Every structure is written in C-alpha cells, then in structure tokens.
Amino acid sequence: MQFEKQVEISASKEKVWNFIWDVDRFIACVPGCKEAKTIEAGKLYSAIMIEKVGPFRVEFPTTIEVLERDELTRIKARASGADNKIGSRMKLSLDVNLREQGEKTVLGFVAGVDILGKLAALGHGIIKRKADQVLDEFAEAVKKRLEGDS
Amino acid sequence: MLRRFRLEEPESVMEVSELLGRFGESAKVYAGGTELLLAMKEGLVQYERLINVKNVKGLNEVAPDNGTIRIGALCTHHQLETSPVVKQKLAALARLEQNVANVRVRQVGTLGGNLCFAEPHADPGILLLALGANLVAERTSSKREISAEAFFVDAYETCLEADEVLTEIRVPVPEGKSGVAYLKFGYLERPSVGVAVALRADGGGKSIQDVKIAVGCAGPAPKRVLEAEELIKNRGVDEAKANLLKAGEVAAHAAQAISDLHGSQEYKEHIVGVLLKRAFQNALSQ
Numbered sequence: 001m002q003f004e005k006q007v008e009i010s011a012s013k014e015k016v017w018n019f020i021w022d023v024d025r026f027i028a029c030v031p032g033c034k035e036a037k038t039i040e041a042g043k044l045y046s047a048i049m050i051e052k053v054g055p056f057r058v059e060f061p062t063t064i065e066v067l068e069r070d071e072l073t074r075i076k077a078r079a080s081g082a083d084n085k086i087g088s089r090m091k092l093s094l095d096v097n098l099r100e101q102g103e104k105t106v107l108g109f110v111a112g113v114d115i116l117g118k119l120a121a122l123g124h125g126i127i128k129r130k131a132d133q134v135l136d137e138f139a140e141a142v143k144k145r146l147e148g149d150s
Numbered sequence: 151m152l153r154r155f156r157l158e159e160p161e162s163v164m165e166v167s168e169l170l171g172r173f174g175e176s177a178k179v180y181a182g183g184t185e186l187l188l189a190m191k192e193g194l195v196q197y198e199r200l201i202n203v204k205n206v207k208g209l210n211e212v213a214p215d216n217g218t219i220r221i222g223a224l225c226t227h228h229q230l231e232t233s234p235v236v237k238q239k240l241a242a243l244a245r246l247e248q249n250v251a252n253v254r255v256r257q258v259g260t261l262g263g264n265l266c267f268a269e270p271h272a273d274p275g276i277l278l279l280a281l282g283a284n285l286v287a288e289r290t291s292s293k294r295e296i297s298a299e300a301f302f303v304d305a306y307e308t309c310l311e312a313d314e315v316l317t318e319i320r321v322p323v324p325e326g327k328s329g330v331a332y333l334k335f336g337y338l339e340r341p342s343v344g345v346a347v348a349l350r351a352d353g354g355g356k357s358i359q360d361v362k363i364a365v366g367c368a369g370p371a372p373k374r375v376l377e378a379e380e381l382i383k384n385r386g387v388d389e390a391k392a393n394l395l396k397a398g399e400v401a402a403h404a405a406q407a408i409s410d411l412h413g414s415q416e417y418k419e420h421i422v423g424v425l426l427k428r429a430f431q432n433a434l435s436q
Contacts, residue, residue: 053305053306054268054304054305054306054307055178055189055195055306056189056194056195056306057195085193085196086193086194087193118192118193118194119194121192121194122194123270123408123410123411124409124410124411125408125409125410125412126270126305126306126370126408126410128408128409128410129305129370129408
C-alpha cells in the first residue's frame with residue numbers, strides 16, 4: 001500500500017527539521033505510538049505502535065532505522081514490527097522531504113505500508129483506510145504542534 | 151485454535167449490561183457466534199470472557215406492534231426468513247435473510263449479532279437503513295432507541311456504549327403503495343456491493359412520494375444516501391427514472407467504496423449505480 005501526503009506548515013525549514021529529530025515530540029504526533037526510545041541517535045529508534053479497528057487491536061513493537069539523511073531536505077527510513085499474539089507483521093518504508101515555500105515549509109512524505117499475516121484477513125481495503133487515517137492524523141498533528149509553537 | 155475463556159451465562163439484559171460494565175474490553179457478548187468465534191479461532195481477537203446471551207428470555211420473538219414489527223435481537227436469520235409475520239409485512243427482509251451467508255450461518259447467526267459485529271460486507275444493516283428501522287439498546291440505567299443510520303459508525307464499529315446491549319430492532323411496516331428491494335452482487339463469500347431502495351408511490355403509481363436509499367458492502371459501513379433520495383422523491387415516475395443515473399453516481403460516491411479483493415473502487419461504484427437502477431425498478435413494480 002502506497003501513500004503520499006503533503007502538509008504545509010507555517011514554520012521555517014530549520015524548525016520543521018529540528019522537530020523531526022526531537023523524538024519525543026515527533027512520536028507524540030504519531031497516533032497509537034508510545035514508548036519511543038533512541039537506540040542510536042540519528043540512526044536507530046524503537047517504539048510500540050498500537051492500532052485498533054473495531055474489536056481488532058494490534059500492538060507492534062517496532063524498530064525504526066534511518067537509512068539516508070540529507071540535511072534539511074530529506075530522510076529515508078524503514079520500520080518493521082511484529083505482533084506475535086495475532087501473528088501479524090508490519091513493514092513500513094518512509095521517504096520524508098522538506099521544501100521551502102515562501103515563509104512556509106511543505107512537509108511531504110511517501111509511505112509504503114505492508115501488513116502481513118492474519119491481520120490481512122480484515123481485508124486490504126479496511127487496513128488501507130486505517131493507515132490512511134493514521135497518516136492524515138499524523139500530518140495534522142505535526143502541523144498543529146509546529147504552528148502552535150510559533 | 152480457540153483459546154481458553156470463561157463463559158458467563160446471565161439470564162437478563164440487566165445482568166448482561168452489568169457484566170459488560172464490570173469486565174469492559176476483556177468481555178464480549180456471544181449470541182450466534184458465527185463471526186465472533188471465527189475471529190477468536192483465527193486469533194484476531196481474544197476475550198477472557200464471553201457473555202452468552204442465549205439464555206436471556208424475550209429476545210428472540212417477532213411481533214407486530216402498532217405499525218412496526220418488533221424483532222428480538224436474538225432472532226436467527228433462519229427464524230426471520232421463515233417467520234410468517236416477516237414474510238407478510240417485511241417481505242424484502244425475509245428475502246434478504248434467505249440469502250444471508252449459508253444455511254449453517256442462518257441457523258445460528260442472529261440479526262442482533264450481525265448488526266453489532268458491523269462487518270462491512272453484511273447485508274441486513276443496509277436494508278434496515280432503507281426501511282427506517284430503529285434499534286433498541288439497553289443498559290442497567292437506561293434504554294434508548296437509535297436510528298439504523300446512527301448505529302453504524304465505521305467498519306466493525308457501532309455507536310453502542312460499552313455496557314449497552316442491543317435488545318430489539320423496530321422496523322416500520324411500509325405503508326400505502328410501497329415497494330422495497332435489496333439487491334447485492336458479489337462473487338466471493340460475502341457481497342461486494344449491496345443496495346436497498348424503499349419507496350412509496352401515489353395511489354395511481356405515477357409519482358414517487360417518498361424514497362429511502364441505502365448502500366453498503368462497498369465501503370466501511372452502510373450509509374443512507376439522502377442526496378440521491380432528493381433526486382427521486384416527490385417526482386413523477388418518468389422524471390425519477392431519468393434521474394437514476396445521477397442518483398447512482400451520488401450513491402456510489404456516498405458508499406466510500408474501497409479497492410480490495412472484492413473489486414476496485416471504480417468497479418464497485420459502477421455496480422452501485424447498476425444495482426440502484428434495478429432495485430428502484432424492482433421496488434416500483436411491486
């Protein structure tokens with residue numbers, strides 16, 4: 001499943017960039033994400049992703065690995081996790097880019113999400129819709145948090 | 151494999167509500183179990199307790215009551231497809247129930263369970279929306295009536311509070327020269343698209359006085375489509391027929407169709423339009 005989102009933020013590129021690397025504040029914008037930890041600053045992080053669709057609940061202990069980093073411009077990362085209770089795995093590839101637009105910054109991201117295992121029985125469409133909702137909420141939360149700071 | 155759980159066997163709605171309130175998300179109501187047990191066996195959900203409601207009396211009756219049919223939440227699909235009252239007063243519901251899933255599911259699966267599980271590809275909710283049904287939810291401290299439209303929130307989600315129990319479905323009996331049709335299409339076990347139309351024509355059958363249109367299966371939850379209804383309601387039959395194409399487009403958009411194994415979004419939207427046209431003609435010819 002491929003998703004592309006873009007959010008325009010009334011903040012400088014530097015401010016947005018610094019925010020992304022402030023793990024606690026950044027993770028607080030990801031719905032259902034908790035217990036974020038830095039394993040190796042700038043390279044490796046861990047967190048627990050919890051998502052719910054009706055009565056179905058998944059909890060993915062997730063490892064996030066930063067693959068590429070172009071200062072103030074781009075971050076490429078990948079994440080993966082498994083919920084052994086329900087026998088499902090999640091894989092995420094993330095390409096984040098920042099672009100100046102006047103006094104604003106456009107934060108764009110392309111996310112590839114794969115859900116494998118029993119959870120897939122819920123149906124591709126339902127999972128896709130949920131992932132889309134999570135990404136929308138995330139983009140909105142980042143915008144709100146950064147613009148609230150200015 | 152089904153994991154161990156504790157089975158509670160209350161005998162009244164109040165006891166069920168009290169148990170739900172006490173055990174919260176670790177407990178789940180168990181009626182027919184056709185959806186719930188499958189999900190539990192697959193390990194997709196786990197509950198410490200199942201609250202078996204089959205011993206609760208009075209929840210499996212069908213009775214006419216002042217222009218409505220009251221259907222107990224524990225009525226099975228089979229009971230509804232064979233009920234003389236349903237067949238006579240709500241023929242479209244009886245026909246729908248004849249075609250729900252398979253004979254094994256119909257024998258034990260309940261209407262209430264079907265609605266509460268809110269599986270996106272379920273038939274009954276769509277027709278109940280078009281029929282203007284209300285659902286009765288009870289808890290220890292209160293009782294309320296919820297419109298079918300408000301009941302469905304999202305895929306697998308209803309507006310029921312944690313300790314509320316669905317006890318009854320109240321379906322108004324269509325009045326005057328009316329027709330009701332539910333059509334579905336699918337090539338997998340569950341339908342890909344379902345469309346329901348309930349209309350009332352004038353005495354001569356020349357104009358549509360009222361219509362309710364609902365779509366489902368294509369998206370996360372059944373939806374009533376007021377905007378499509380406006381294109382048909384209070385119009386001559388010919389004008390209503392001419393507006394069906396537009397109504398189909400509106401309904402297709404409202405369905406929030408999702409691309410999945412049942413078909414692409416565009417395909418499902420097309421099918422919504424086709425089924426709406428056929429369901430309208432079917433209802434009108436009754």
